[in-house]
Amino acid sequence: MKRHDYITWEEYFMGIALLSARRSKDPNTQVGACIVNKDNIILSTGYNGMPKGCSDDVLPWERDGSFQDTKYAYVCHAELNAILNSDGRSLADSILYVTCFPCNECAKAIIQAGIKKVVYLEDKYPDADATQVSRRLFKMADITLKEFLNPTFYSDLSLY
Numbered sequence: 001m002k003r004h005d006y007i008t009w010e011e012y013f014m015g016i017a018l019l020s021a022r023r024s025k026d027p028n029t030q031v032g033a034c035i036v037n038k039d040n041i042i043l044s045t046g047y048n049g050m051p052k053g054c055s056d057d058v059l060p061w062e063r064d065g066s067f068q069d070t071k072y073a074y075v076c077h078a079e080l081n082a083i084l085n086s087d088g089r090s091l092a093d094s095i096l097y098v099t100c101f102p103c104n105e106c107a108k109a110i111i112q113a114g115i116k117k118v119v120y121l122e123d124k125y126p127d128a129d130a131t132q133v134s135r136r137l138f139k140m141a142d143i144t145l146k147e148f149l150n151p152t153f154y155s156d157l158s159l160y
């Protein structure tokens, strides 16, 4: 008889997003993303990091200071990296699994890539302007938003 305690597709893909986040060098927030098509085939993964060829030993990881001296000026977000890492595959009608609620810049890229559903784990900055704008854009673009509700499942993969 087959086993019944296998993980669901959602647990599997969010698990891959969490594992991807473990690659991040960001000392404060590690974000991972996994893009999947309607047939449950993984199209791409990503995590937040400095652009290719731009040393993450040289660029700053600070949160505070003048813009040029903070990570915000340089870091590529996990969602954008996952979109750009898809190597020409169509992301139309795909699902994005991401460990953190997307910012407005990623929301624009998600919409333009044709992603139709976003499953997120943590809404870390719910009151931030970027989050409010994202929610507005996702609603207008008819993108389904779903909070992943069983993070304790990943106690051994936890980022927090």
Ligand SMILES: O=c1[nH]c(=O)n([C@H]2C[C@H](O)[C@@H](COP(=O)(O)O)O2)cc1CO
Pocket (backbone or CB within 6 Å): 026, 028, 029, 030, 031, 047, 048, 049, 063, 071, 075, 076, 077, 078, 079, 100, 101, 102, 103, 106, 125
């Ligand atoms: O959706 C996201 N995706 C993503 O990759 N990030 C990255 C950018 C930064 O490296 C880090 C956020 O850093 P902090 O929480 O210290 O402000 O997470 C941040 C967000 C949301 O803000």
Ligand SMILES: [Zn+2]
Pocket (backbone or CB within 6 Å): 077, 078, 079, 102, 103, 104, 105, 106, 107
């Ligand atoms: Zn973003």
